[in-house]
Amino acid sequence: MRSPKDFFRPLALGAPQPVREIPFRPSRALHFFDPGNPKMAAKVPDLVTQVDVLVGNLEDAIPADRKEVARNGLVEIGENTDFGDAQLWTRMNSLDSPWALDDLLTLVPAIGHKLDVVIVPKVEGAQDIHYVDRLLAQLEAKAGLDRPILVHAIVETATGVANVEEIAGASPRMQGISLGPADLAASRRMKTTRVGGGHPGYLVRTDPVGEDITVGRQTFQQDLWHYTVARMVDACAANGILPYYGPFGDIRDTVGCEDQFRNAFLLGCVGAWSLHPAQIKIAKKVFSPSPEDVAWARRVIREMGDGTGTVMIDGKMQDDATVKQCRVVAELADQLAARDPELAEAYALAEKD
Ligand SMILES: CC(C)(COP(=O)(O)OP(=O)(O)OC[C@H]1O[C@@H](n2cnc3c(N)ncnc32)[C@H](O)[C@@H]1OP(=O)(O)O)[C@@H](O)C(=O)NCCC(=O)NCCSC(=O)C[C@](C)(O)C(=O)O
Numbered sequence: 001m002r003s004p005k006d007f008f009r010p011l012a013l014g015a016p017q018p019v020r021e022i023p024f025r026p027s028r029a030l031h032f033f034d035p036g037n038p039k040m041a042a043k044v045p046d047l048v049t050q051v052d053v054l055v056g057n058l059e060d061a062i063p064a065d066r067k068e069v070a071r072n073g074l075v076e077i078g079e080n081t082d083f084g085d086a087q088l089w090t091r092m093n094s095l096d097s098p099w100a101l102d103d104l105l106t107l108v109p110a111i112g113h114k115l116d117v118v119i120v121p122k123v124e125g126a127q128d129i130h131y132v133d134r135l136l137a138q139l140e141a142k143a144g145l146d147r148p149i150l151v152h153a154i155v156e157t158a159t160g161v162a163n164v165e166e167i168a169g170a171s172p173r174m175q176g177i178s179l180g181p182a183d184l185a186a187s188r189r190m191k192t193t194r195v196g197g198g199h200p201g202y203l204v205r206t207d208p209v210g211e212d213i214t215v216g217r218q219t220f221q222q223d224l225w226h227y228t229v230a231r232m233v234d235a236c237a238a239n240g241i242l243p244y245y246g247p248f249g250d251i252r253d254t255v256g257c258e259d260q261f262r263n264a265f266l267l268g269c270v271g272a273w274s275l276h277p278a279q280i281k282i283a284k285k286v287f288s289p290s291p292e293d294v295a296w297a298r299r300v301i302r303e304m305g306d307g308t309g310t311v312m313i314d315g316k317m318q319d320d321a322t323v324k325q326c327r328v329v330a331e332l333a334d335q336l337a338a339r340d341p342e343l344a345e346a347y348a349l350a351e352k353d
């Protein structure tokens, strides 16, 4: 553990100064694509205007014999694309793989000035972040970068979940954490075979109403990911970084995807992954507060004046704590509206109603 005094010192001579605060930039949809797939790569210029974050994926889903093609494809995309105010992230290969070192040795010198965040998969503890932290500092110094590349961890092993708090606070570079439900299910020996989402067998059942225990009993499917998402949200909030739900693998089930994303949004997550273009608008919709909620939040803030005491609005008690909740919604709305003119208009309209 470094001394708090040293925490914000660069880890290599000439490396950029670590950030003191993680900037909040809209990141509702982290859109995954294979940079070595010509069809997907061709869609990048269009996607730049639709998504908050483009993630050039180099890890799982990229076949072993196409790792280099994907890495080189990402360099080409990074060099030749104007990302505007969208962000470019990458998911590097896991630290125990034969590709991780070359991922960073190639990407940082070539497109480090365009890369906002490196997603590190299968992070199990602070030691994994420390390794990447130092290596990035060395490479940034060598490349003469003037701002640090941030780091995002995927929590997708039982050990990673057990250590999520130390991971969240391991470096000033830590930008956020995503849930990796598929690897996590395997690591925990859960008996699911899906990428995120629920399972019809994970349920609660109402009590029997009479003698016959088979009659009149309703069942309600439960959220398999509630515990992990809640734990991840607390770890992130406590360390000033951002939590994300990960992927939802059933691309056709747009309704189930929306529900899973919304659970995460309501619990505190700021975004989710989109694996297919069809999931982009779901993530953008879910992770933008509704115009009605924004109008309500702004009204409570207005009527609460200096934010202390109580007022009744439409029969509901408001006080210091509810105004804080409303500020969360209103500030998020302002930050998103600054990048999304359609949303800005919808929020302004709802205020007039
Ligand atoms: C699911 C797949 C195979 C269906 O791909 P498809 O080609 O069968 O789908 P489609 O509906 O036929 O595609 C229509 C068009 O969209 C394109 N397209 C399709 N997807 C994308 C995309 N993402 N970005 C940009 N373009 C895309 C596709 O190339 C096609 O182009 P065309 O009209 O010119 O023919 C495909 O969407 C895909 O490969 N998506 C990314 C998958 C991925 O990144 N997986 C890894 C992340 S999840 C994970 O790792 C787990 C985790 C966290 O680690 C853990 O829980 O443990």
Ligand SMILES: [Mg+2]
Binding pocket: 060, 121, 156, 180, 182, 183
């Ligand atoms: Mg995974």
